[in-house]
Amino acid sequence: MKNDFHYRFIVPEKPLADFVENIGMFQNLSDKPKEVVLMPDGRIDLFFLQSETAAFHVTLIGLETVPEQRAIPPHTIAFKVSFKPLGVEYILQTSIADIVNSAKNLSTDFWNVNVNDLKDFDAFHQKIILKLSELLPSKIDERKRQLFDLIYASNGEIKVQELSEKIAWSSREINRYFNKKFGLSLNAFCKILRFKASLEHIAQGRLFPELNFADQNHFIKEIKKFSGVVPSELLKNKDDRFILLSVLKEQ
DSSP states (O other): OOOEEEEEOOOTTTGGGGGGEEEEEEEOOSSSSSEEEEESSSSSEEEEEEEESSSOOOEEEEEOOOOOOEEEEEEEEEEEEEEOOOHHHIIIIOOOOGGGGGGEETTTGGGOGGGGGGGOOOHHHHHHHHHHHHHHHSSOOOHHHHHHHHHHHTTTTOOOHHHHHHOOOOOHHHHHHHHHSSSSOOOHHHHHHHHHHHHHHHTTTTTOOOSSSSHHHHHHHHHHHSSSSSSSHHOOOOOOOOOOHHHHHOO
């Protein structure tokens, strides 16, 4: 990434890893807006941020199903917690069905985080780890844990019927659970995970389907659906506008 835009994240260890994908930050140090394309990635982001044009605020962003162009204002700093769906249900204890491709503002004293916490990411990380550890549930529905273990292990390439048979939970109930809690079907969520896994291949210059796409045309269509561009254009990543792809390239 360019010197005026910084991104960092830390992946938690078990048992937090069942609920949280990472704790991260980004900062636009330039005097100009940073044009970015946000792509669906299966995460739910809790942001603590401020910029020179906006006071400190806290925002929860729901699951995304389409790419969205945004401009990060100059001199913006944002710390975030990226949740997996289980984290929304058991740590945030809320439904996000009403904010698919959308967001909602939370109280500015949420989790007792304030603007001073944005001065030191390592200190913020430790504070959030302590808070998340306090909120960890003593027990969860094991069917749900198994459900997400199987989905993530397969990069979304698993059928609802197979999941139903493996965890003894009916397909209808699984889909009802997804729609009620997260605002989309299991099948839609799995396609997002497959797209995200494909980004790892594209970041390495591999522009052919390595997952269970019907053919090259289907692969291109799905990549364009979630990124807005074809794989070859995505790989070019002009001006590092696809942040997720930039991060994958650096790993």
